Amino acid sequence: MTKYRINKTRFVDQTKTVSFTFDGKKYHGFEGDTLASALLSNGIHLVGRSFKYHRPRGIMSCGSEEPNAICQINDDTNLTEPNVRATEIELYEGLKASSQNCWPNLNFDIGGINNLISPFIPAGFYYKTFMWPKSFWKKIYEPLIRLSAGLGKSPSQPDPDIYDHKHEHCDVLVIGGGISGIISAKIAAKNNLKTILIEDKNILGGSTIYQNNKNFIIDNKKSNEWLMNEISELEKLDNLILKTRTSLAAFHSYNYLLAKENISDHLPLDKKNGDIRQRLWKIRADKVIVAAGAIERPLIFNNNDRPGIILANSVKKYLDFYGVTTGLNNIIFTNNDSAYETAVSLFEKGISVKIVDIRKKSSSKIVKNAEELGIEIYWNSTVVNTFGYKKIKSIEIMNLSEDGSNVTGNKNRIQCDCLSISGGWTPMVHMHTQSGGKLDFRERDQAFVPNEKSENHINVGSCNGDFELEEIVKNTNNKVKKFLNINESGFDKISILCSKELEKKNIWLLPNTISEGKTKSFIDFQNDSTAKDIKLALREGFKSIEHVKRYTTTGMATDQGKLSNMHALGIIADTAGVKMGTLGTTTFRPPFTPLTFGAIVGRSVGKFFDVVRKTSIHEWHVQNNAKFENVGQWKRPWYYPINNENLHEAVQRESKAARDSAGILDASTLGKIDIQGSDASEFLNRVYTNAWSKLGIGKCRYGLMLNEDGMVYDDGVTTRLGENHYLMTTTTGGAANVLSKLEDYLQTEWPELDVYLTSVTDHYSTASICGPNSKKILKKLFPNKDFSDEAFPHMSYQDAIIDKIECRIMRISFTGELSYEINIESKYGKSLWENCIKAGEEYKITPYGTETMHLLRAEKGFIIVGQDTDGTMTPIDLQMDWIVSKKKYDFIGKRSLYRSDTIREDRKQLVGLLTDDPNEILEEGAQIVSELDKKPVEMIGHVTSSYFSPNLNKSIALAVVKGGKKMKGQKLFVPMENKNINVTVSDFIFLDKENKRINA
Amino acid sequence: MFIINCPYCGERDQSEFSCGGEAHIVRPKQPTELSDDEWAEYLFMRKNIKGVQFERWNHAHGCRKWFNMVRDTSNDKIHAVYKMGEKPPLI
């Protein structure tokens, strides 16, 4: 045993030695230790450097509020984890931890220079200084800050661990396994309610489980022994799920809660066995009982951040739970009774201890106990300074003036190697406020406590502001019984004897002899903000607590202000002369403690990240060397390179083949909506801009759909299959939204229409064959069918049979070529496709992908919704006036087409662009200007589609340009990084203006 | 995460639903008769109330029915759900 491991406890197994390394050096601890308790048992307090001044910092607490002991765990590239609190990580064999934020090393670091120049780093320093000059930012400030600031390293390799999600429902969820949580869970579970109890530590019992002080007696037993017995009874209840190592992450409305369970984090690397690392529980609870406890506050005085300054109750936990003393010569500095429990514990183990108390007296049992033991107490005193660079060596104390606003008398210097501080307790109201609950400020305890209005959750124990053992137990019992409608519980006749605090005093910022500007009284230990910073922010005009927080960065470190928020508020209130409670608090946002990304995403990684949709022809594309692009969730063939063709070469070949002979496209991904009902034609009249009533059965028509604001929303060809039966196609990406929109109108605006919509996108596969030889290929596929223009004209459809399977042939064209689309039930898609390829062999039928499809339609000036439009284009802007019915009284978006804004002549309008150099291809998205010398240069539009057309042997582009309709022939410029490209506005139909090819 | 009582399916998790904004805005029957301002009022103007608000919701990952819901936006308490076409309850 080391000289600091002075005690044997039932929580740490001192027969099982565990070795670990910290900053490369090997140490030993025991099974049951945390990294922090093991370090302290080796006499190590210094564990990091502060963020701004790089001051040496030591372990300060024993829980999730820890601001200083932030470590990097494991140095493997893919398993390493930054910002782990040493106070929370359970020690395991082979654990490798290192300190953070202390480049080049913990004991000597360059950032410490900031400490020497700290008078020049006040609040908002970064905002003020690094603003100017601009050129310094990239080359000087940023690299410097990055080098000396960062908080640990993120893994450079993918996370190999498995994470899990689990949904759970219960009658009662109890958050927190301290004494009030255990009482609550027992009452609930014993009354046949399905109960879940979650506790973030590995052992139940909270701070009571190591409370062996004789002044806290329940049913004639010491409170820890009584609780031990309760826990063993609790574990026998079978309608109770007990989850330790499980912390609440978020408490959402309607009692929906997220909790993170650590499953294998505490195991040595070789014993994890590929198990799930963490599980995120998604719990819907009928009733929630929050028993989250309270966090001890520090005290704010000059140089209150030295290693060896530790919260008093944490000192007690290290002693009574882990058997480790944080020092051999202790001083306790307090404003309340709870720290006396620490003093008595230390004294009983033979460790030297003195007490400095800002109060004038306290007449409670525990204080009398300390006095009887002969512990020296300095009443009405405060610490005004501390000494020792890497570890505290001594303190200076002075008497407080009558009102506590000043110090009087002489300085008294006292030697010590540990200073335990206690500024009272802050109820953990985070869960309550996350769920939407409000807070009240309670003067007596200078604390925010829940203002309970919800019928579905309550707060019990110290998170509810009950601090004395007796009120914790009795109030919990009464409250839970009422909450769960239970008349009697096993705790009704409990007898409790405990010390009660009668004298209370709180000073947010303790006074000093030296002026405030020269003290370093830290409030946020990790972010290095001091009382001085907060006062400066107030002087500079910040009033809102949220603004002060951001300006000074108080409460914005990894502990999210668990230790600092109350003091920041207190000092603001004192300085501004307002009452605490009128300022409000900053918002407590989830998660309460950091969550891993792994736990958030669970199994939704890699191929499970998103749905992948493949057409039934997909395998053929793969076998034929297709490169794919993602269109929504669909995988679509992008191009089919032959040999070593690149994208450009393949697309040039495919495009030429489609116009010279025959091309084939997998069009299965287009959205398809089956529309039936006696009002189907009327419905189409209302949703499309053009007229539908007169479309004959067996005919197809292109339709344009607008939003109610008049902007183009979607387009596609709709076929009339029967009197009351249509098949609508939509864009691939728009299918789901179009269906939703149509359903919305049908259900809410036009419920009188007899129309039924069914999504059939996945039901049919589509092979689209185009090119001058397409008709010959169709004839081979359907020898009995008459494909003459008279029998089967453009924009019509016919039923057909292939291999005894029914299919539909639509003669429609998105390329401007003679073109047929064959729709067949999806399961026959691949065989249909293979038949087409076989029949087309003699015409060198060429499969083409989306890139060639885009090029072919651009040659014809056909728009792609979402590429040439962006939600701000009307059909008039697109020069598609021809499709907007003048006769129809109404359709979606009609009224908006003549709003004052939509009839402006200088709106961006669709045009064609030709580059002066026919080999110059414009970049899609490139900006267009009319004057190069004008400053600032005015952007009048941008390129939406751009290709080199092999069929025209020149570069072509579509663009939207302000007032473009009237600019035909005008010279414009596309300025690029290194040159300006000269372009001429042209017609946007580049090829076959007369539409001869569709009947070729 | 609310629990929403779909008038057609019963209680379901909020993740199955999508919100369609303010309820009881009727599409004008004769849009052509409206001035730009009147049309803009229908098209763009929506209330954003802190307190009791009447909203359209769609059971998108369920029965796909639209319905109306009365929700207090300050505490997410749902006061009522009712089918399209039904009269809003007095809250």
Ligand SMILES: [Zn+2]
């Ligand atoms: Zn439903």
